[in-house]
Amino acid sequence: MTLLLIDDDNSLRSQLKFSIETLFDEVYEAENKEDALFHINEKSFDVAVVDLHLENPYDGYEVAKTSIKENIKTIMFTANNNQADIKELIKLGVFDYLNKPVDIPTLKAAVRRAILFRKNEKKLAKDNIYYLNHCVDAKEGIKSSITNIEKDLFEKILKQNKFNIYHTAKSLNMKREHIYYFIKKYHLQREV
């Protein structure tokens, strides 16, 4: 299990690392949005603990957006207690939201829960069963929601198969022509 710990406060980050690093095989740290996005791009993480307020007040939101997209169990760990922000983050699909200051056993319990979910999701993926984290706006209609879920599922499996058309088609029980059709439909590109 790998953890990405993102907080702009160096002293706090080192203490948090000390508290939870034994739960992981590897721990990476980032103090700003750029570092965090670089790590997410470079490596596959299982859990991310993200401070909402990095160099700029909402940098953590941008990081969470990317980490959630990359199937990382994202725990927001922030001093921000704004209800509107909490609503937005839940809409985004964060795994947990902890308001600083919290006692370390509570943080550890949240991290342990995230690890448990992530481990089991990985096991399910081997059986070709995927966990999709979706927030749907009913006003936009069923069709739009279906399209979003379809795109999400397709993208997830394509990425997991490293853009291998044959394996993706096999996972989705589809013909290769259909895979090309969806790639074109959703403008998907292999990340360099």
Add this chain to the structure above:
Amino acid sequence: MIEEYFAEVLILVGIINLLIIYFIRFEVRKLTNSLGKVIELNKTQHYELESFLTNLESFLFQLQLQDYSYKVYFQNEVIQERKLQKNNIKYSLNETVSSGEYAVHFQVVPLRDIGEQKDKNKMVFNTLILLIHENLHMKVEAINKKFETISKYHTFILHDTKNITQFFQALSYNIEQAETIKEKEQLLDYLQRSINPLYQKSTKLLKLLELNCEEKFYEDKQKIQLEDLLNSILKLYGLGECVRGKGCVIEQEALLYVVFENVIKNIKDKKEKEPALEFKIEIKYLYEKKISIFFEDNGTKIQNIQKVFEPFYTTKKQGLGIGMYKVRTLLHSINADVELKNDPNATVIITLPLRWF
């Protein structure tokens, strides 16, 4: 004969015309040069309104002005002024410009006001007004920018305070959890790396907290024995209890505490610079249902007495220039007032309204 006569007249007219043109050119050049110098002066004074207005005096003759006067207002109170040398003025140009809580009334008395000189006077006056307006605008902009920064800092304060609290929670947990020597060494290593950023963060936070000038006081008004409150603050600052007189008001204690603390802190800072300084605090009942507290010291006089209440005005090296501004803002919010005097000694007078239950 007649033709020769006409030719001579024509030559004469031509020469006169040329002389007039040269004279006008000379006058215009002289005026534009002078205006250019005034603009340059403004630049060398870093577009500071007060110093620009003061130094304008040395350009009076070049601008063909006899005299000028101005009044700079902050919150409708005069903070800087220059009066005319003579009062019986027949002709003058004047205008008031304002921006934010500041206003400037500017008046010029030209040397002459006949013929084309009137146009020149208008040109000079309009240029000066334009410069004053620009300087005033820049001053207000600078102040607004500072206030914006402060409000931005407030969001950071919350974030940083919670982070520091969280740090200590994590640290105490980690100290309890670290059992082996290796773990303890690792914790020590993390801690060593943490100390510097933590110290910087705490210092920054404490400094920012001092800037909190928009405090709101929601507590109920209560009966306050002024001499007790003042003595408790004096004791806190190690200045000894020296309040004369007694007084009682119905007010919000936290608000009065902040006000008195600011004034007493200034006395303490002054005493550090001037160890021989002696001071006294006196409470006096006044007519019209008011009570005054006199903070008087025999140290150096208060510099720039009119400017003390302006935000970010300070004479201290490390000062933020927010203390006395905060004092006046808070006092105005409860219909009280603060006044400064240098005669015979440097004195801060706080006048509170008397209320009854």
